[in-house]
Amino acid sequence: MSDLLLDPLQYPFMQRALAEIVIVGILSGVVGTLVVLRGLAFIGDALAHAVFPGVVVAYLAGASVLLGALVVGALTAVGIGVLTRNRRVSEDTAIGVLFVAFFAVGIVLISRQTGFTRDLGSLLFGSILGISTTDVLVSAIILVVVLAILFLLLKELAMVAFDVTLAKTLGYPVFWLDLLLLLLVTATIVVGLQSVGNILILALVVTPAAAARLLTDRLDHMMAFGGAIGAGSGVVGLYISYHAGSSAGATIVLTATAVFLVSLVLAPKHGLVAQALLRRQGRHHAHHAHALEDTPPA
Amino acid sequence: MTAPPLDADARLVLDGVSAGYAGSTFDLAPVSFEVGRGEVVGIIGPNGGGKSTLLKAVAGVLPLRSGRVTLGGRPLSEHRGRLAFVPQREDVHWGFPGSALDVVLMGRNRDIGWFRRPDREDRRIALESLQRMGLGGMEHNHISEFSGGQQQRIFLARALAQEPRLVLLDEPFTGVDTANRAVLHAVIRAFAADGVIVLVATHDLDEVQEMTTSIACINRRLVAFGPTEETFTPETLRATFGGQLAVFA
Numbered sequence: 295m296s297d298l299l300l301d302p303l304q305y306p307f308m309q310r311a312l313a314e315i316v317i318v319g320i321l322s323g324v325v326g327t328l329v330v331l332r333g334l335a336f337i338g339d340a341l342a343h344a345v346f347p348g349v350v351v352a353y354l355a356g357a358s359v360l361l362g363a364l365v366v367g368a369l370t371a372v373g374i375g376v377l378t379r380n381r382r383v384s385e386d387t388a389i390g391v392l393f394v395a396f397f398a399v400g401i402v403l404i405s406r407q408t409g410f411t412r413d414l415g416s417l418l419f420g421s422i423l424g425i426s427t428t429d430v431l432v433s434a435i436i437l438v439v440v441l442a443i444l445f446l447l448l449k450e451l452a453m454v455a456f457d458v459t460l461a462k463t464l465g466y467p468v469f470w471l472d473l474l475l476l477l478l479v480t481a482t483i484v485v486g487l488q489s490v491g492n493i494l495i496l497a498l499v500v501t502p503a504a505a506a507r508l509l510t511d512r513l514d515h516m517m518a519f520g521g522a523i524g525a526g527s528g529v530v531g532l533y534i535s536y537h538a539g540s541s542a543g544a545t546i547v548l549t550a551t552a553v554f555l556v557s558l559v560l561a562p563k564h565g566l567v568a569q570a571l572l573r574r575q576g577r578h579h580a581h582h583a584h585a586l587e588d589t590p591p592a
Numbered sequence: 593m594t595a596p597p598l599d600a601d602a603r604l605v606l607d608g609v610s611a612g613y614a615g616s617t618f619d620l621a622p623v624s625f626e627v628g629r630g631e632v633v634g635i636i637g638p639n640g641g642g643k644s645t646l647l648k649a650v651a652g653v654l655p656l657r658s659g660r661v662t663l664g665g666r667p668l669s670e671h672r673g674r675l676a677f678v679p680q681r682e683d684v685h686w687g688f689p690g691s692a693l694d695v696v697l698m699g700r701n702r703d704i705g706w707f708r709r710p711d712r713e714d715r716r717i718a719l720e721s722l723q724r725m726g727l728g729g730m731e732h733n734h735i736s737e738f739s740g741g742q743q744q745r746i747f748l749a750r751a752l753a754q755e756p757r758l759v760l761l762d763e764p765f766t767g768v769d770t771a772n773r774a775v776l777h778a779v780i781r782a783f784a785a786d787g788v789i790v791l792v793a794t795h796d797l798d799e800v801q802e803m804t805t806s807i808a809c810i811n812r813r814l815v816a817f818g819p820t821e822e823t824f825t826p827e828t829l830r831a832t833f834g835g836q837l838a839v840f841a
Contacts, residue, residue: 331688453698456688459679460750462653463760464702465672484831511734513689591726591775 323524602664611649692841
């Protein structure tokens with residue numbers, strides 16, 4: 295048993311991969327909480343597609359893929375922010391047209407290279423086993439910065455997510471707070487690209503947070519659970535892929551999916567089993583099941 | 593963040609206020625009226641006539657197309673933390689992970705300030721507001737566990753916790769049962785007694801007659817404005833609602 299756990303650790307590439315996936319897992323689980331609450335999954339997917347040409351150009355130029363993706367991602371986030379501000383454009387359609395086209399640009403660029411299938415594979419599905427020490431360090435720095443921003447501005451970001459009317463009434467700069475959130479999502483997606491790739495990163499952002507929502511009714515707990523589930527799925531998935539010889543990124547995503555499905559069935563309050571029990575009890579205490587006892591003040 | 597002090601004779605002045613949703617052709621002709629502290633103003637008119645638009649423009653939710661809104665001679669933006677908007681229940685995301693206390697504390701955000709967490713005083717004010725709304729002891733329950741009437745009382749508690757100078761209520765009487773309606777009346781009267789100005793957008797004309805001191809009749813323009821007892825007449829109502837007022841006659 296201990297061999298199963300310790301054996302992979304003798305390889306430096308596995309040590310780096312484990313460190314990286316813990317960082318990516320925490321980051322995507324925590325930021326994913328806000329993605330899920332704001333319904334930004336589609337925009338997240340668009341971001342992941344849109345940064346692809348940045349990744350390809352950086353890769354072909356031999357520059358840092360992370361840097362290339364960050365630059366294009368930040369530009370894209372600003373673009374989406376401006377686009378969604380102007381209600382005249384149907385944002386879903388605009389994002390669908392524009393940003394998937396960016397993705398195609400990336401594919402065209404890389405398809406002109408010889409041996410492009412292998413390169414394409416590692417870019418699309420991640421190459422966590424090939425991660426460098428510098429990449430791990432940069433990812434760790436981004437994690438610290440993102441967590442610090444969330445710690446400082448969670449009160450404001452939560453308010454905008456729950457009731458944007460209140461935020462505007464109180465005179466908060468809602469546009470800038472939205473843009474900041476998009477930039478945090480971009481940073482998360484870009485960091486995750488190298489580990490699980492363009493196609494699968496969205497699952498890692500959405501799934502742990504969705505599982506966490508089933509486990510708690512508190513925002514801070516949801517973020518903590520999301521981060522823990524993200525990191526936990528990452529480590530477990532990486533071990534499974536090592537022993538099973540399966541794709542690391544896909545195995546990690548499926549591990550997170552398994553956690554979500556277990557939460558969906560067994561979560562203490564929102565799980566299917568708990569809900570069924572509550573309904574059964576509700577037949578005896580009908581009013582307790584729906585709302586708290588209603589006693590308006592005199 | 594401290595708002596400027598407010599004199600007892602300060603007035604809320606709407607000066608040529610017009611607003612609309614971006615990309616919509618809906619036009620609200622510039623509206624001007626003014627009211628003093630402690631007044632309860634009913635904003636009435638047919639659906640689609642612009643009462644909600646006017647309310648949201650005053651709240652700062654919609655950008656003004658023209659005109660300005662001042663309170664005590666200062667732009668409303670200087671009173672921001674003291675401006676409370678009570679939305680319709682459907683406008684809010686009830687699946688959001690948060691308790692009644694979390695929601696009420698959001699009303700204190702401007703007082704708490706950037707980068708800070710609520711302190712003991714903020715929590716005391718929030719808990720006291722929930723207690724006044726009959727929700728004491730339920731502050732840690734998740735917002736989705738409350739009934740519709742209770743959810744509205746959470747918003748009223750949030751407005752109370754803002755220690756407001758101006759309160760804006762968007763269709764507050766819709767779908768509210770008798771008991772909760774009584775609470776709503778009591779809160780509006782308590783605000784007015786404290787010198788708070790209350791604007792209520794509603795289509796419930798019985799409530800308007802009972803609860804307001806003045807009315808602003810809106811149908812794409814300000815049709816009439818004045819003290820309720822003088823302005824709430826079949827003639828002005830007919831002029832405001834046009835043919836839609838069969839019920840009232």
